[in-house]
Amino acid sequence: MTPFLRRQRALADYTLAALARRRGKNLALVVIFSVIVFVVASAMLFSAALQREADLVLAEAPELIVQQLVLGRQDLIAETEIAKLTAIRGVTAAKGRLWGYFYDRISGANYTVMVPDDPAMMPEPGTVAVGEGIPRARGFTFAQAPLFLSRWPGELQKFAVARTFDSDSALVSSDLVLMAESDFRRFFEVPPGVYTDIAVSIRNPREIATIVEKATRAMPAARFVTRDDIARTYQKLFSWREGLLVALAGAAILAFAIFAAEKASGLSAEEAREIGVLKAIGWDSSDVIAMKLWEGALIAIGAFLIGTVAAYLHVFGTGAALFAPVLKGWSVIYPDFRLAPQIDGMQLTALFLITVVPYVAATLVPIWRAASADPDQIMR
Amino acid sequence: MIFQTPILALLLVSLLASLVAVWSGWFGLRVLARWNLASGSRAQLQMERLTELVSTLFRFVMLAELVALLLFVFNADRMASLFVGAMCAVGTLNVNPYGFPALYAKIAVFFAAAVWLMLDRADRMGRDFPLTRVKYVALVGIAPLVLLSAGLELTYFLNLRTDVITSCCSKLFTPVNPNLAAELSGLSPGAALWLLGGSGAAVVLAGAGALIRRRGAQGFALAGAVLFGVAIAAIISVVSSYIYEHPNHHCPFCILKPEYGYYGYALYGPLFAGTALALSAGVLQGFARVPSLTGVLPALIRRQIWLSLGAFALFGVAVIWAIVRSQLILFG
Numbered sequence: 001m002t003p004f005l006r007r008q009r010a011l012a013d014y015t016l017a018a019l020a021r022r023r024g025k026n027l028a029l030v031v032i033f034s035v036i037v038f039v040v041a042s043a044m045l046f047s048a049a050l051q052r053e054a055d056l057v058l059a060e061a062p063e064l065i066v067q068q069l070v071l072g073r074q075d076l077i078a079e080t081e082i083a084k085l086t087a088i089r090g091v092t093a094a095k096g097r098l099w100g101y102f103y104d105r106i107s108g109a110n111y112t113v114m115v116p117d118d119p120a121m122m123p124e125p126g127t128v129a130v131g132e133g134i135p136r137a138r139g140f141t142f143a144q145a146p147l148f149l150s151r152w153p154g155e156l157q158k159f160a161v162a163r164t165f166d167s168d169s170a171l172v173s174s175d176l177v178l179m180a181e182s183d184f185r186r187f188f189e190v191p192p193g194v195y196t197d198i199a200v201s202i203r204n205p206r207e208i209a210t211i212v213e214k215a216t217r218a219m220p221a222a223r224f225v226t227r228d229d230i231a232r233t234y235q236k237l238f239s240w241r242e243g244l245l246v247a248l249a250g251a252a253i254l255a256f257a258i259f260a261a262e263k264a265s266g267l268s269a270e271e272a273r274e275i276g277v278l279k280a281i282g283w284d285s286s287d288v289i290a291m292k293l294w295e296g297a298l299i300a301i302g303a304f305l306i307g308t309v310a311a312y313l314h315v316f317g318t319g320a321a322l323f324a325p326v327l328k329g330w331s332v333i334y335p336d337f338r339l340a341p342q343i344d345g346m347q348l349t350a351l352f353l354i355t356v357v358p359y360v361a362a363t364l365v366p367i368w369r370a371a372s373a374d375p376d377q378i379m380r
Numbered sequence: 381m382i383f384q385t386p387i388l389a390l391l392l393v394s395l396l397a398s399l400v401a402v403w404s405g406w407f408g409l410r411v412l413a414r415w416n417l418a419s420g421s422r423a424q425l426q427m428e429r430l431t432e433l434v435s436t437l438f439r440f441v442m443l444a445e446l447v448a449l450l451l452f453v454f455n456a457d458r459m460a461s462l463f464v465g466a467m468c469a470v471g472t473l474n475v476n477p478y479g480f481p482a483l484y485a486k487i488a489v490f491f492a493a494a495v496w497l498m499l500d501r502a503d504r505m506g507r508d509f510p511l512t513r514v515k516y517v518a519l520v521g522i523a524p525l526v527l528l529s530a531g532l533e534l535t536y537f538l539n540l541r542t543d544v545i546t547s548c549c550s551k552l553f554t555p556v557n558p559n560l561a562a563e564l565s566g567l568s569p570g571a572a573l574w575l576l577g578g579s580g581a582a583v584v585l586a587g588a589g590a591l592i593r594r595r596g597a598q599g600f601a602l603a604g605a606v607l608f609g610v611a612i613a614a615i616i617s618v619v620s621s622y623i624y625e626h627p628n629h630h631c632p633f634c635i636l637k638p639e640y641g642y643y644g645y646a647l648y649g650p651l652f653a654g655t656a657l658a659l660s661a662g663v664l665q666g667f668a669r670v671p672s673l674t675g676v677l678p679a680l681i682r683r684q685i686w687l688s689l690g691a692f693a694l695f696g697v698a699v700i701w702a703i704v705r706s707q708l709i710l711f712g
Contacts, residue, residue: 044385232462243383285432346454349447353389357444361396368433
């Protein structure tokens with residue numbers, strides 16, 4: 001072992017013993033620090049996990065969605081527009097989609113009603129497939145309970161529930177009702193030959209911009225939303241919410257830094273005596289600083305580990321029970337989903353910089369002040 | 381836009397670094413004006429004590445800056461999906477004119493800080509602090525660089541606008557464009573590899589010479605600096621193509637992505653470490669004859685040369701491994 005490593009090991013050894021002698025004070029410091037790391041880490045982990053879920057969902061979305069605009073609002077789009085889109089080179093397919101929202105007065109929730117693209121998912125006329133949130137919102141008591149939908153008081157339509165989606169896909173399917181096309185048009189009184197919007201698939205993602213340009217010329221009144229636009233909006237939204245929480249936590253970090261500086265500068269009589277004795281037996285100022293830095297590092301790393309692990313358990317074990325309302329938004333039938341655990345180096349690095357650096361910075365000057373004083377001056 | 385955790389972390393580090401730079405720069409000026417080791421005055425004693433604080437603060441801040449440099453590049457890569465047209469760090473850094481200057485300033489701070497920390501180390505080895513003046517002249521020079529770097533970074537982050545259409549690395553690193561990046565990617569692969577091999581050999585010769593003759597580390601530092609430039613050019617021109625297994629992709633940032641196994645870190649890590657060590661060995665050589673350091677400094681310089689050679693060797697192995705395991709055939 002090199003002399004450098006031997007010195008550091010001896011310092012660490014000494015510092016651990018010194019920390020153990022003042023267990024109460026140091027434990028309080030570690031606990032408060034851990035709580036702060038926990039708050040920041042929870043916000044970061046949770047928003048990253050939500051963003052990943054959104055990315056996974058969007059990977060299945062069509063490359064381009066075309067909506068008809070009337071008076072600046074979205075309107076039904078005519079079937080004849082599909083031909084204009086398929087005529088553009090590079091477009092693999094364009095399909096009209098039928099979907100809408102239904103406000104259920106019984107549960108006070110909004111359902112998303114859709115006609116599935118995939119023929120394999122298409123329910124028989126008279127039946128529906130529903131997400132896991134709907135039986136929950138309606139309080140279904142038995143498995144085969146039919147779904148009654150009422151558009152206005154006195155009106156009631158009955159659908160048999162053919163299947164219920166499980167919670168693996170809850171993020172997208174929780175409030176979903178899948179219907180056959182004939183049922184959908186009758187239920188919402190949508191005339192034939194029109195759709196909610198058109199989903200366009202494009203083989204080469206690099207051609208999307210050019211295709212949008214050509215389509216804009218063919219359909220000047222339409223609005224074009226690309227998958228990247230949606231992904232970008234989600235990313236901005238989530239990282240902005242996360243940043244907001246972290247900035248709020250900044251006040252707590254600042255308060256903690258002041259607290260730590262205060263603690264480090266107000267040496268107890270016993271600590272002052274210890275430093276005095278160390279200097280009297282030949283320790284250099286730099287040795288004392290190194291010892292104090294070890295002390296800070298042990299506290300900071302301990303708190304960082306405790307806080308991060310607790311945040312990991314909080315986010316992926318309990319679904320971020322404490323912050324969920326802020327970060328994911330709120331609705332009557334909120335999906336009941338589990339986040340896939342994941343963590344990466346960048347998150348940890350940013351977390352480390354934002355929590356440990358202020359702590360160390362706040363304690364450096366008090367440490368130096370304690371270490372550079374004369375032994376007789378401290379012990380007096 | 382600025383409300384992103386990594387950005388907040390980076391700005392925090394820059395802020396602390398600037399505060400430390402301003403304060404220690406001011407203290408450095410005082411030291412230059414009044415430092416007199418022979419005096420036993422109260423002011424001199426106070427200054428001697430404060431040098432300990434400056435060293436500690438500077439060491440801490442520079443360590444944080446090193447981590448921040450990594451985070452800056454990593455974050456630029458991660459944010460690429462926010463900007464239309466960006467596919468890796470190049471696009472993000474190109475969103476406004478301050479991105480690349482901010483990166484270059486950060487790299488400059490890294491090398492300057494590495495050399496300064498070594499000067500500090502050497503200074504503490506002599507009982508009479510022989511390099512104090514040199515150290516503080518250097519510090520007064522580094523402080524504006526730290527401030528410039530922080531200013532550029534802040535301007536860059538404040539001006540990040542997602543509605544700007546930026547360009548991707550395949551646009552920038554293409555031989556047909558009239559800019560430096562294009563010139564580098566247009567360098568023929570054979571010439572780039574010969575240059576890399578040549579400057580590598582020069583580094584080994586200069587290092588061996590300095591180790592045997594116990595002087596001439598300045599030559600080694602120069603060779604190391606040249607190797608650094610040539611290595612960056614070679615990475616852009618040929619090594620990256622081997623990693624991508626694609627003859628026309630020359631981006632020096634995409635190799636940092638997970639798709640390519642973070643291979644870039646294996647290249648840049650040793651390259652930066654080797655260059656920093658070579659530079660500080662060269663700078664320290666100038667003080668090898670200072671009386672109180674003659675006993676200890678040569679050993680430190682020799683150790684730095686060995687470590688630097690080791691780091692460059694690791695870089696060489698990483699380059700050769702990238703070429704050997706690649707499916708791309710550029711020659712023959």
